[in-house]
Amino acid sequence: MAEIRNIVILTGAGISQESGLPTFRTMANGEMGWDTGLTVHPLEDVATPEAFARNPELVHKFYDERRAKLDAVAPNEAHRALARLDAEWPGELLLVTQNVDDLHERAGSKRLIQMHGELASGWCLRCNERFGWTGPMGERAGCPNCGTTGMVRPDIVWFGEMPYEMERIDEALRNCDLFVSIGTSGAVYPAAGFVQTARYCGAATLEMNLEPSLGSIYFDESRTGPASELVPEWVEQILAAT
Numbered sequence: 001m002a003e004i005r006n007i008v009i010l011t012g013a014g015i016s017q018e019s020g021l022p023t024f025r026t027m028a029n030g031e032m033g034w035d036t037g038l039t040v041h042p043l044e045d046v047a048t049p050e051a052f053a054r055n056p057e058l059v060h061k062f063y064d065e066r067r068a069k070l071d072a073v074a075p076n077e078a079h080r081a082l083a084r085l086d087a088e089w090p091g092e093l094l095l096v097t098q099n100v101d102d103l104h105e106r107a108g109s110k111r112l113i114q115m116h117g118e119l120a121s122g123w124c125l126r127c128n129e130r131f132g133w134t135g136p137m138g139e140r141a142g143c144p145n146c147g148t149t150g151m152v153r154p155d156i157v158w159f160g161e162m163p164y165e166m167e168r169i170d171e172a173l174r175n176c177d178l179f180v181s182i183g184t185s186g187a188v189y190p191a192a193g194f195v196q197t198a199r200y201c202g203a204a205t206l207e208m209n210l211e212p213s214l215g216s217i218y219f220d221e222s223r224t225g226p227a228s229e230l231v232p233e234w235v236e237q238i239l240a241a242t
């Protein structure tokens with residue numbers, strides 16, 4: 001641990017599960033989908049550019065519901081421990097989250113990339129501006145920048161789109177001494193491949209998840225259990241060793 005200076009941490013839906021936000025596998029009937037009460041939509045029916053072009057009302061409803069839930073949840077011990085590490089870690093640190101909730105930010109993490117976008121953000125397809133968004137968006141939303149209505153979409157990276165800040169993430173992965181993955185199933189690329197890049201470039205690798213992820217063979221160490229217990233323990237451990 002004494003040789004560790006640069007850390008990259010990847011988080012997924014599992015870190016927010018204990019705050020009351022469901023992971024993707026448990027969203028509907030154990031399937032990866034969204035239950036509107038009337039029907040279950042496969043996640044890809046509401047999280048692709050094609051789905052948005054076909055049925056913008058449905059896609060907006062999905063994200064409006066998820067955005068509304070943010071008010072009812074709060075960061076948990078795992079988010080808070082990572083914010084503490086960010087504040088106290090003397091070396092380089094980058095927290096990359098696949099989550100579109102705002103719980104890392106609300107916990108106080110600063111060196112943060114939301115690679116799949118944010119529920120609390122909108123993106124105008126007319127003027128290409130991105131801006132903070134609270135409340136429902138819906139089909140008739142007006143752009144606060146150019147004033148056009150009906151051209152604002154959720155600022156979310158959908159399947160088939162390029163995640164944000166990949167160059168910065170790739171550079172951090174190549175330069176890190178330790179790569180840590182928390183609460184992610186390892187099913188969705190490119191995030192699922194980060195461990196292999198870091199490992200190839202010489203980093204030690206640690207996974208903390210409720211169960212071994214799909215990529216667990218790539219990790220030097222796998223700790224299984226709830227993030228709210230494992231993450232504060234690990235943060236305590238790594239800060240004590242510096």
Ligand code: OAD
Nearest residue numbers: 012013014017023024025098183184185188209210226227
């Ligand atoms: P998943 O829902 O695929 O996986 C969540 C992981 O967290 C699972 O392996 C769970 O076992 C684990 N888990 C659940 N509760 C936990 C807890 N309390 N503590 C620790 N681990 C826990 O979510 P992601 O891997 O984040 O993409 O999914 C990746 C991407 O797929 C998402 O960002 C989203 C989705 O489709 C887009 O929307 C583009």
